[in-house]
Amino acid sequence: MAIVEVGMMGVQAGKTPMDPATADGKILRQAWESVIRASEGPKRVLWGTEFSDPSRIWGFFDWESIEQHEAFARSFGGEATKRFGEVFTPGFTKHAHFSTTSLSSPVTEIMLLFFPNDISNSTRNAVSTQYQRFRDNALEHCVDMKGVSGGWGLENDFPLHHLSGGGELNKGCLFFAMIGWVSVDAATAFCETKEYEEHVHSLRQMKACVGMDKMMLKCELLERAA
Incomplete structure (x- = not known):
């Protein structure tokens, strides 16, 4: 894989x-x-x-x-x-x-959802499903969106003390949600919509979620020659 x-x-x-x-x-x-x-x-x-x-x-x-x-x-x-x-x-x-395709957008919004290291598979699946609903119902129809991706960290000991929003957990699981945008202004404008706020709130309120961090990146890219 x-x-x-x-x-x-x-x-x-x-x-x-x-x-x-x-x-x-x-x-x-x-x-x-x-x-x-x-x-x-x-x-x-x-x-x-x-x-x-x-x-x-x-x-x-x-x-x-x-x-x-x-x-x-x-x-x-x-x-x-x-x-x-x-x-x-x-x-x-x-x-x-x-x-990683969304990370090659002009700007990428990243949301990190924090969970304890013993969360169940059913909770993982529920979070993934909720994020897919966000993608289908809101993001895929946004003309300023350049790409969207997301998924779980493979380890259950991400050092959450390095990140804001991790609460009192020292280590745990992370779900990554990434949205590529045409510009910072476009990302900011969409983040202020009621639709966005409702979907992000639904993710933040998922069972066992203990915190969320958000950031914006503009990534440089190098690719191996074919």
Whole structure:
């Protein structure tokens, strides 16, 4: 099963990893360029800082399997990221099952729903169904929407203390909901509609949900040559 590696790091004060003209930006981009060129590397790499909190940077990597990612990390990951300590602070790396296509939109809205690590399969299915209802009834008819995807994290020990909205949980499960938009203004306008508010409220009120975080990203993209 194809999976997504999801990672988040902190950005040190004064560092500019999203500016390719700076030394910080070159460290990051050269690392991801080496990863995408390497044998057995990921198919796609997307990364970006949060609009509201540029001190948090996210990365998304398309792999064929967790095993492929872990083998690559052991053989090449340390070399690729050896200078990250000059720019970033530690974060986390986990895995999820969703399409990264919406992340290549001009701007992507991401909602993270937090759950305890022992939630049932029936609750997982109910959350997925509710999100599909949101997609079908609201998002698919929005002309400014560029893409939509979502899915569950594969581990049940996401470090929720790294994220706002996780309540008192230290570790738990995450559901990812991602909506690609043509612009920040378009995303903001739709977020202010009653239809949007009702659907998001329904997700937030799902059984066992203990919190939600929302962010906007503009991701850079590298893809492996065919």
